[in-house]
Amino acid sequence: MKSIIVSEADHSIFYAPIYVSIENGYFKKEGLDINLKTEFGSDNATKSLLLGYSDIGIVGPESTLYLYNEKSNKNVLNFAKLTNRPGNFLVSRYFHDNFNWNDVKGKTILGSRNDGMPEIILEYILKNNCVNPETDVNINKSIPFNKTADIFSAGYGDYTVEFEPAATNLVSNYDFHIIKPLGLDSGYIPYTTLCALDSYTIKYPDIINSFKNAVQMGIDYVNNNLSKDVAKLISSQFPSINISVLSSIIDIYKKQNTWGRDLLLDKKSFILIENILISNNRLSSPIPYECVVYNR
Secondary structure (H helix, E strand, O other): OEEEEEEEOOOOHHHHHHHHHHHOOHHHHOOEEEEEEEOOOHHHHHHHHHOOOOOEEEEOOHHHHHHHHOOOOOOEEEEEEEEOOOOOEEEEOOOOOOOOHHHHOOOEEEOOOOOOHHHHHHHHHHHHOOOOOOOOOEEEOOOOOOOHHHHHHOOOOOEEEEOOOHHHHHHHHHOOEEEEEHHHHHOOOOOEEEEEEHHHHHHOHHHHHHHHHHHHHHHHHHHHOOHHHHHHHHHHHOOOOOHHHHHHHHHHHHHOOOOOOOOOOOHHHHHHHHHHHHHOOOOOOOOOHHHHEOOO
């Protein structure tokens, strides 16, 4: 049994196939003993890889592109795609009978780190709905990833963008309102990837393949079983969330095709995320697919 330290950008229901693979013993079936570390941000999860604190990361792919652009002496390769679209939700302090993105004009949204996927895709959606993120709305990007829900509950901001279970906790504990899953308006985006140092993929290709096999089994289970059964299976990962609520969240993710059917990060998907980064001024020019993607 090989021990693997995995850094996840967040501990979220959004990563359900990972937890299914842990709870159903798929990783152990592949000879892997998994130790999860929650790093609260793709930048932190990537740093953990660079510093040798972890072996595999669950991140937004943008962090690996930024690293390559910095011409670091270490490179991180994306070896699989975990999610097909965002898994966060727009949460409002007010009830909306028929929400339109124009409703956020003149309001304050608690966003996130400027160069992270949650913020980039929020701005991407706003632009696609004729809302200028620079002039039409005030987006606070200064709040740490894991503190936005606390600050929103304390009275700051009109809207916040949260992953689960933070979004549901805000609704349950403060009577706020989940207005919209961002995944419905973003369209297909390779939002989350699995990655490792290029040196690790060279030294341990069998571990990379075993990890992919285990996650694929997790995705298959999620896709082929009822949301309530998935919820029961991973409920120990989210002890503060009622199983019926957990099931409802998983159902939303399944209906918007969050996890897809396979782990392939193909060239077309890679170019899509690059174009989004370039058009939102986070990346100056394209990076060759082969330089940051490991598909073997």
